Amino acid sequence: MSEHITNLTEATFDEVVNSSTETVVVDFWAEWCGPCKMIAPILDEIAAEQVNVVKVTKLNVDENPGIAQRFGVMSIPTLLVFKDGEVERRIVGAKGKSQLMAEIGL
């Protein structure tokens, strides 16, 4: 995992999402999800290319089921895009880089 990606937990989620000035992308994922593995390197690239524009984070749903439930995540990968602590976009399912960037709003 790239140095530009932050791992979130139930303990750190709110603070990171609410206190960031940049757009925050949260990747809801799990070890057993094939499509999640396929988008991981794409998110690494986006995180490295968009430093200070977006903060790319990951949340393991196995270890943090409460957060997934709170946001009604019922399918992974799901990306939630937060602006000022509010969900601005919801991206469901794995996609290619250009499409992901467009849907994140880059």
Added chain:
Amino acid sequence: MSDVRDLVILGSGPAGLTAAIYTARASLDPLVIEGEPSSTGDQPGGQLMLTTEVENFPGFPHGIMGPELMMNFRQQAERFGAVLKTEKASKVDLSQRPFGVWVGDPDAIEPTYLAKTLIVATGATSLMLDLPGEQRLLGHGVSTCATCDGFFFRDHDIAVVGGGDSALEEATFLTRFARSVTIIHRRDELRGSRIMQDRAFANPKISFLWNSQVVDVIGDQAVQSIEVENVQTKARSTLAVTGLFVAIGHRPNTDLFVGQLDMKENGYLVTETPSTRTNVDGVFACGDVQDDTYRQAITASGSGCAAAIDAERWLEAQE
């Protein structure tokens, strides 16, 4: 203009990656356009990326997880020098050699890649029901990937649509999480293999709705129920489920080749069996994109090997 390569492989499931392993070992320096991530099966690694335990791939006596098996294929291809690009072809020109393959803008004047031979291994994509509520509720109870989403349905009542091996495998897998799984099938008997049928019939959490089809998915923010119609009596009923998993079959990914490669009426590519030759000299097809009979990982892999050997011999004959 890009250099002319000996070989470009489109697709990276068992067929495409087996072709890559063989042709890389034969020093053909294959370029694999592996596809772009999606949650439909049309993606790098192919349909096995959406499966759980693969029990029937020889060489793994204790089974192996689908995504792990495909990662192994990938590593094996890369070990011999195959180059994999996480891109999707947007256009091909097979009217002249070298063949042109476009990635990105299909209207670009120059193709992205030029190749003396092309191996088509673009596979197949799972079919959806094509109902109004289905797309809207995708990711909110409607799912195309049981392994990805089963976890979110712990103690829920859910339904699986379909009667083949994929439907039975998904239903059986989903009983790990769900309270009940209803299999909805439009016929009165299953198409799946004996072993999968026996497992499903023996599973106390699985029940069946025969001769039935889903006609509507109901729910604002998430699936609340589905409307089911009996195909014989036309009687409708509501089934209270929070999850709907669709496994009703596949269609081949052949849109790129319409008008250029011969296809059957159902869209599968035609090959000159027992070879993998298509109607265009120098273009070979393998795996599910040309197989509407067996559709197994091992048969796809076998035909990928055949395509690699066919392409290699074709190139040798040109020299």
